[in-house]
Amino acid sequence: MWLGVGAFALLAAMQAWAISISVPDRDMGHLQKIMYVHVPAAWSMMIAYFIVAIASLRYLWKGKESDDLLAAAAAEAGALMTGLLLVLGMIWAKPTWGIWWTWDARLTSSAVLFFIYVGYLVLRAFVDDPDRRAQWSATVGLLGALNVPIVYMSVRWWRTLHQPQSNPGTLDPNYTLGLRVNAIALVIILIWFIRHRYETAKMERVADQLHEQLVLSGRGGINA
């Protein structure tokens, strides 16, 4: 709980600091500040999808339920980060490029990732049997992760509008500290989200099992 509050407070403080202290960009002015969340969201998204792939692989290998729940929690947080990334990118693109959306390589591949993991979450919602859900979503998570580098490569041939990734090396030193601290704050938020969703899913499972036991022993359920 306090970890999340702390991370959000850090993020908010860094935004305030970035807006008040760091100098406006020559071309973009204060619009540049979107980068402080946009770029870390992209990094967090990649971390989340990496966790989905590892947890899915571990589930198929060992069959432990906790890996399945971890993959689901990471996919949810990853889809959220991708959504944030896309929305912030669009808000930034409208005044800068003059358009909300363009069929650029980077944009399209991010949107594809978003839809792949939304599909993963929809699959989980539509399958009731826990074992079946776990096995199916683990394979979908793995195949989806395989697609990440393919999408990334496939769009290299396109003419591209999005600038190369911003990282501390390509930035003016003015912005490096802001980006770094914001990235740390967002990664902590990501970990907090994943942990929170993971704990919730575990509790839901325990509640389901208790309910099942009650129904089987004739107490509780609809006949109670």
Added chain:
Amino acid sequence: MSWSDEWRRIRAIVWKDLTTERRSKSGLNAVAFMGILVLLLFGFALGPDTSALRAAAAGAMWLAILFSGVLAFNRSYQLELDGGALESLLLYPGSRKAIYLGKLIANLVFVLIVEAIVIPAALVLYQVALPPGWPAMVGVTVLGTVGFVTLGTFYSAMSSRSRAREVLLPLLLFPMLIPVLLAAVESSSALLAGDPMSEAGAWVRLLSAFDIIFLVASVMAFEYVIEV
């Protein structure tokens, strides 16, 4: 289990599926009709401008194949489920890979037959002349279809046995198909125009890489999908 045993199993499943199709014919007719209908709808949406139609021909053709193919995939497992045949199929000795490969080949043949109807219709409706490089077009079409059918056969094994299967299959399949769709459309439209920039090669390489990666991955993952 020797390779020849597995191969016999795969052939038996292909033969069984294709015989069911051949005896009823309703599936093939409906799916091919759906493909041509999608082509017509795109034609109406784009308007009668010939140059616009020609420019959009490759994209419309592939989308028509995709939309009609999705109908075929769910059907291929639905027929088993209706007759309660999937359980018996799973009880037979031998690896589950044979079931997947059998279904894959049967679906591939089915979609290729549909394409043999839909693609000429697309060329006529969109007024595209057959380019000199048409044998390469056939190769690209087969490569694209292999990628499409590989993932379609894999995902429909799940979606056909879940609630809301009509919604689930496109939601899972379409995002995954974007690289294959992109590579197929780009290389087909390059070839339809006579490949003036000789850019088709790069897309064909991507298409082949996609096919190999996902064929291997889905053969390996299929056991986990079918056993529960």
